[in-house]
Amino acid sequence: MEPEKIDDIIDRFGGRTGSLIQVLLALQRELNWLPPSVLERVSERLKVPLARVRQVATFYKAFSLAPRGRHQVHVCLGTACHVRGAPRLVQTIHDHTGLGPGQTDPQLKFTIETVNCLGCCALGPVVEIDGRTYGHVTSEKLPELLESCGRE
Amino acid sequence: MSRLNNPQDLERLRQQLQARRMAGRTVISVCAGTGCLALGAQEVIAAFREELQKRNLTASVDHKGTGCPGFCERGPVVVIYPQKICYLQVKPADVPEIVERTLEQNQLVERLLYRLPGDGRQAPREEDIPFYAHQQRWLLGNNMLIDSKNIEDYIALGGYSALARALFEMKPEQVIEEVKKSGLRGRGGAGFPTGLKWEGSARAPADKKYVIVNADEGDPGAFMDRALLEGNPHAVLEGLIIGAYAVGACEGYVYVRQEYPLAVENIVLAIEQARSYGLLGENILGSGLCLEVFVHRGAGAFVSGESTALMTAIEGRVGEPRPKYVRSNIKGLWNRPSVLNNVETWANIPLIINRGADWFASVGTAGSKGTKIFSLVGKINNTGLVEVPMGISLRKIIYDIGGGIPGGKRFKAVQTGGPSGGCLPESLLDLPVGFDELTEAGSMMGSGGMIVMDEDTCMVDVARYFVEFLADESCGKCVPCREGLRQMAAIFSRIVNGQGREEDLQTLQNLAEVLKSASLCALGTSAANPFMSTLRYFREEYEAHIKEKRCPALVCKSLTAYWIDPARCQACMICLKKCPVGAIAGGRDTIHVIDQAKCNRCGTCLEVCPKRFGAVNKLAARDVPSAPPPEERTIDRKRKET
Numbered sequence: 001m002e003p004e005k006i007d008d009i010i011d012r013f014g015g016r017t018g019s020l021i022q023v024l025l026a027l028q029r030e031l032n033w034l035p036p037s038v039l040e041r042v043s044e045r046l047k048v049p050l051a052r053v054r055q056v057a058t059f060y061k062a063f064s065l066a067p068r069g070r071h072q073v074h075v076c077l078g079t080a081c082h083v084r085g086a087p088r089l090v091q092t093i094h095d096h097t098g099l100g101p102g103q104t105d106p107q108l109k110f111t112i113e114t115v116n117c118l119g120c121c122a123l124g125p126v127v128e129i130d131g132r133t134y135g136h137v138t139s140e141k142l143p144e145l146l147e148s149c150g151r152e
Numbered sequence: 153m154s155r156l157n158n159p160q161d162l163e164r165l166r167q168q169l170q171a172r173r174m175a176g177r178t179v180i181s182v183c184a185g186t187g188c189l190a191l192g193a194q195e196v197i198a199a200f201r202e203e204l205q206k207r208n209l210t211a212s213v214d215h216k217g218t219g220c221p222g223f224c225e226r227g228p229v230v231v232i233y234p235q236k237i238c239y240l241q242v243k244p245a246d247v248p249e250i251v252e253r254t255l256e257q258n259q260l261v262e263r264l265l266y267r268l269p270g271d272g273r274q275a276p277r278e279e280d281i282p283f284y285a286h287q288q289r290w291l292l293g294n295n296m297l298i299d300s301k302n303i304e305d306y307i308a309l310g311g312y313s314a315l316a317r318a319l320f321e322m323k324p325e326q327v328i329e330e331v332k333k334s335g336l337r338g339r340g341g342a343g344f345p346t347g348l349k350w351e352g353s354a355r356a357p358a359d360k361k362y363v364i365v366n367a368d369e370g371d372p373g374a375f376m377d378r379a380l381l382e383g384n385p386h387a388v389l390e391g392l393i394i395g396a397y398a399v400g401a402c403e404g405y406v407y408v409r410q411e412y413p414l415a416v417e418n419i420v421l422a423i424e425q426a427r428s429y430g431l432l433g434e435n436i437l438g439s440g441l442c443l444e445v446f447v448h449r450g451a452g453a454f455v456s457g458e459s460t461a462l463m464t465a466i467e468g469r470v471g472e473p474r475p476k477y478v479r480s481n482i483k484g485l486w487n488r489p490s491v492l493n494n495v496e497t498w499a500n501i502p503l504i505i506n507r508g509a510d511w512f513a514s515v516g517t518a519g520s521k522g523t524k525i526f527s528l529v530g531k532i533n534n535t536g537l538v539e540v541p542m543g544i545s546l547r548k549i550i551y552d553i554g555g556g557i558p559g560g561k562r563f564k565a566v567q568t569g570g571p572s573g574g575c576l577p578e579s580l581l582d583l584p585v586g587f588d589e590l591t592e593a594g595s596m597m598g599s600g601g602m603i604v605m606d607e608d609t610c611m612v613d614v615a616r617y618f619v620e621f622l623a624d625e626s627c628g629k630c631v632p633c634r635e636g637l638r639q640m641a642a643i644f645s646r647i648v649n650g651q652g653r654e655e656d657l658q659t660l661q662n663l664a665e666v667l668k669s670a671s672l673c674a675l676g677t678s679a680a681n682p683f684m685s686t687l688r689y690f691r692e693e694y695e696a697h698i699k700e701k702r703c704p705a706l707v708c709k710s711l712t713a714y715w716i717d718p719a720r721c722q723a724c725m726i727c728l729k730k731c732p733v734g735a736i737a738g739g740r741d742t743i744h745v746i747d748q749a750k751c752n753r754c755g756t757c758l759e760v761c762p763k764r765f766g767a768v769n770k771l772a773a774r775d776v777p778s779a780p781p782p783e784e785r786t787i788d789r790k791r792k793e794t
Contacts, residue, residue, distance in 0.1 A: 018468035021451050025410065052469070059470045059627075061452030062410055078372030079567065079603045080529035082617050091754050095732035116454065116621065118411055119375030120187045121529035122224030122536050131413075133190035139756045140730065 005030075006038055010045045017046055020056055024063060033064045061115075069104045069111035071149055074128040078117030081124040089125055090114060092139040096146060110146070155430035158438040159316035162307070169308035178213045178255060179233040181296050182242075185220030185382055186375075186414055188227035192243065193217070196228050199247035207251060216302075219295030219383015222537035223283055226266070231296050236277045239264040269555060283534045286552045288515070290523050291499050292539045295383035300418050303425040306386040312431055314502035318394045319439040322505075327398040328354060331501065333509035335521035340366055340457075340494030341572065341598045342674065343520075343587035349491060353399040353481040356489040361401040363392055363443075364466070364485065364492040367408040367415065368450045368457035371570025372621065374601035376525035376537050377495035381408065381415040384499070385422035389445070391493075391501030393436065396443045399491050404445040407462050410452060420447050454571075454625035458673050459492045460484070461627070472627045473673035494599065496525060516542035520586035524600060530567075531606040533558050540585070547581040550604060561606040564705075565689070569598030571618045571625075572678035574685025575611060594685040596678070610707035611690040612697050616644035618682035622675065633676030636667045640683065648708040650773075652698035657687065706770050709753045713773045716757070718743050718780050720767035723787050727757035727768060741787050745779040 009026045013019035023046065027038055034057055043050040057063045075089050093112055094100050104111040120126050123135025127142065129149045137145065156162045182188070182197045200215045223229055226240035232254060239250060242264060253259045265274040266281045275281045278296075298305040306312070318327050332347025353361060365388060369377040381388060392404050406423075408416050423445050426432040434442050448466050455461050456471035463485045465471030484490025500522060504512045513521045520542040526549065528538050533555035540549060546566055550556065557563050565575040574595035576583065583589055587597045605614065623637035640663050643656050664680030671677045687694060696702045703711040716727070716736075721743040728736040728744050735751040738744035744767075746757070761768040 016468075018466070020468040021465060022449065022468075025449055025451055048468075055470050056451075056468075059453060060450075063451065079570075079601065079614075079617070080373040080535075082372075083530050083603065083605055083609050083614070085755070088754050091752060092732065092756070095752070095754065115411065116370065116625075117372035117374070118186075119369070119378045120190055120224070121373055121375060121527060122187050122227070123190055124529070126190075133186065135187075135190055138759055139732075139754055140759050 003041060006041050007045065010042060015045060017048055020046055020048055020053065021060070024053075024057060028063055033067045061113075064111075067104065067108060069108045071110050071130055072128075073110055073112050073146070073149075074115045074118070075101075075112070076116075076118045076120075076124065076126040076128070077114045078121060078124070080117075080121035081126055084124045086125040088139050089127060089137060089142055092142045093146070096143045155428070156437055157430060159320055162312055162316055162437065165304075166307050166310065166313070169304050173308055176234075180213065180215040181218045181231045181233065182215065183220055183227060183229040183296065184217030184300070185224075185295075185379055186412075187220060187224035188229060189414070191227045191241075193228040195244045196230065196242050196247060199244035200251070203247050203251045207256070209251070209255065213255060216299040216305075218298055219300045220292075220379040220537065221278070221296040222287075222289075222292055222379070222539070223281075223534070224536040225534050229296075231278065233297075236279070238266065238276065238278045238281065240266055283536070283538075283553055283555065286548065287539050288523050288541045289539045290503055291380060291384075291387070291496065292525060292537060294387070295379065298384055300383050300385065301421055303386055303422065303429060306384070310506070311386055311502075312390055314505035315390050315393050315431065316437060318397055318505050319437060319441060324354060324398045324400065327394060327505065330509045331398070331504060334504045334512040335509075335516070336497065336500055336504060336512065337520065337587055338494055339496035339500070339524065339599065341569070341596070343597055346493060346497055349481045349493070350395065350399050352479065353401075353489040353491045356482045358488045360403065360488050361399055362485045362488060362490040363396045363399065363401040363404045364462070364490055365392055365404070365406040365495055365498055366457060366459070366462060366492055367406060367412070367419075367495045368462060369409060369412070369495070369599060370454040370457045370625075371599050371601045373527060373529050373567075373603045374570060374599050375527050376600050378412050378415050379537055380495050380499050380525075381412070382418050385415075385419045386426065387499045387502060388419070388495055389422055389426055389432070391498035392445065393432065393441075393443055394501050394505060395491055395493070395498065397441050399489070401489075401491065402442050402444070404443055405466055405485075406445060406447045407450060407456075407466060408447060409450040409457075416447060416449055423447065453627070454621075455627045455673070455675050458675060461673070462492065463490060470627075472629045473675070475672060496600075517584055517586040517589070519588045520597075524585070524597070526568075526600045526602040528554050528602050528604065530603040531557055531561065531609065532604040542586050543584045545582050545584055546576065549585070549602065550581070554604065557604065557606050559606075561608060563604070564607050564609055565605045565611060565614075565686075567595075567603040567605065567614065567682075568601065569596035569681070570601045571622050572596060572674065572681055573598045573601075574681045575605070575614060575689065576685070577689040594688055595681065608705055608707070610703050610705035611686045611693045612644070612703070613648060613705075613707045615683045615686040616641070616648055619644055619679070622679045626675065626679075630670075630672035630676060632666050632670040633672065633679065636663045636671075636676070637679055639663055640667075640680075647694070647697050648703070649710040650697075650701040650708075652701075654698065656698060657694060661687070701774065702772050706772065711773050712753065712770055713748055713776045714746055714751060714753060714755065714757055715769050715771055715776050716744050716746055717767050717769055718745075718785070720765055721787075722765050722767070724762065724765070726760050726762065730756050730760045732756060738785070741789065743780070743785045743787060745785070748773075748776060
């Protein structure tokens with residue numbers, strides 16, 4: 001990404017030191033990950049030490065310091081989904097794609113994440129793929145769901 | 153729209169808006185909350201738009217996407233006003249019929265109505281449905297009436313009149329006095345009296361003070377704050393402005409978790425609209441009060457919902473808690489007095505100002521006043537959001553409102569209070585719901601998650617789930633929480649894997665004690681609650697895991713197995729084909745057998761085995777019968793047919 005575009009995003013939040021998290025969230029959304037060069041630029045522009053930028057970027061779940069896949073698969077492991085069998089969905093995804101939570105395949109097709117409650121407990125177990133929420137997911141239906149989303 | 157410069161402007165606008173509404177217009181409200189959207193509400197709204205245009209009804213009929221009424225189980229929910237006809241599980245294909253029959257011919261579309269359990273009679277209106285009938289919906293009741301993206305809908309219903317009243321008829325001290333008198337306690341978990349918190353901030357001398365909305369609803373299984381913020385953001389905002397006036401704050405923050413994109417969208421829009429109407433910003437309603445409100449999105453850290461951690465996160469740093477030698481209402485955000493309240497707490501404020509502290513306090517128990525929203529989820533028939541008067545019994549919530557446990561299963565426990573709460577057994581179902589009552593029973597009110605568990609839920613697994621959750625979410629700043637939870641998680645993992653030792657329960661209790669007494673913040677001090685409460689009420693399940701290496705609920709994978717009953721297997725090949733790890737042997741005429749060594753216990757075979765065969769069983773790993781010898785596995789279909 002060009003430095004000017006990064007600067008644009010940083011400026012959108014007024015360039016204040018306190019805006020660090022909001023800036024990183026915007027960059028993460030734009031780039032799908034936070035490359036080292038971007039972190040350096042943020043540190044420079046916001047006058048926040050790089051160590052602190054990295055501390056924030058590694059503390060929060062929303063940030064990724066490695067490239068993420070084109071399709072984001074979030075399996076909800078909130079309590080309601082848990083008692084309705086969500087852990088089995090994680091297993092199913094692993095059986096199907098070979099990927100566990102937090103992993104991305106080398107072709108950058110999928111990134112699998114587990115999340116703690118998407119707030120759609122009535123529909124549990126819930127899987128969110130590329131921002132779309134799917135309810136009442138079963139291990140039987142899931143592979144098809146992954147394939148249909150993975151078709152490009 | 154021009155700026156409202158005084159309370160009279162606001163009242164005039166409200167009357168205009170109401171007059172427009174009174175003209176007998178039909179309004180179709182479609183829930184556009186996250187749950188219903190996932191079930192296709194957007195398509196339903198589009199279908200109404202199209203159908204109304206097609207039939208030239210747009211002049212007399214309005215349609216809108218509204219907040220969540222709570223009945224997520226039967227979404228997408230459609231309510232037609234003024235008749236209040238409630239249609240459930242509406243699909244876009246149902247829309248032409250609804251428009252034709254209900255709007256044009258004034259008839260009901262019976263198949264979309266709720267049917268009462270038992271005699272199967274239809275319940276055409278919201279108030280006829282038991283799920284709603286037993287609730288007291290002070291906060292959620294308006295959700296279905298308001299287009300959550302339109303401030304005028306809120307104003308038409310009397311919105312911002314409490315603000316006008318506070319600003320022009322009450323002194324800040326009177327506002328605080330009223331809130332104190334109402335007995336309102338924080339809805340975020342700890343239940344601290346809201347008025348006292350405000351008073352502390354108001355009295356603290358400072359150049360600048362802050363008011364903050366905590367919408368970092370991190371408790372898994374809880375989504376009432378999401379529904380309020382998505383559905384009725386102005387109610388929260390109005391409460392916040394009143395709070396700012398009471399304590400003398402000039403800057404406000406709304407901290408929303410990023411997992412709630414729609415809530416972020418709606419509150420951002422609400423702030424913009426309120427500003428353009430002169431209800432935020434400089435000289436609010438001509439009163440001289442100034443307040444700027446900013447939205448801060450959380451970046452995914454459970455601990456950031458803790459008050460001091462949330463404030464450090466707003467400052468742009470890692471959201472870790474700090475010791476509270478001085479409370480944050482005295483020294484909070486940037487070391488200045490900061491009043492932080494939960495979404496639901498703020499939403500209660502306009503009600504208290506408008507209808508009075510006595511009215512508010514007339515509902516509830518001695519220590520808990522008003523209503524509370526719970527998200528009733530898990531193994532329950534009517535999943536969704538329920539708003540009930542404090543003091544109602546758990547039984548009433550679960551059976552009268554929730555409709556009991558699905559599938560004829562037995563109730564086992566209800567978990568309240570999220571990861572800091574506990575599991576309560578059947579013997580406590582008549583417990584009145586209140587802050588103090590729940591704490592005494594070993595659980596807590598928390599933010600309002602209420603997860604119902606049936607006989608198929610393993611309580612050891614549930615406790616393990618929360619311990620692992622918290623071990624993962626612990627920020628690591630203090631040792632008891634970081635190391636204590638890690639050790640507890642390791643012991644739990646041993647127990648559910650059938651390697652539990654006799655001394656494990658004692659070690660877990662020792663660790664729990666240290667966590668409780670020595671952790672820095674509430675995440676650690678309450679982290680042992682799920683373990684302690686399950687041990688207190690379900691000790692026998694722990695003992696079964698440890699002593700007998702058996703999971704009574706057949707949940708813990710290492711202790712359970714799937715087994716195909718040779719007498720029932722029809723060799724249909726379905727499970728064999730669907731097994732993700734190829735653990736099932738057999739053929740078209742050969743009954744299927746699961747290789748227990750290969751099986752990863754995903755349960756797919758049980759899910760896909762046709763109901764009429766019912767050949768796949770789940771049983772304790774130690775009870776799996778040995779497979780029949782190969783020569784006895786052939787099915788002679790001819791003989792079966794004759």
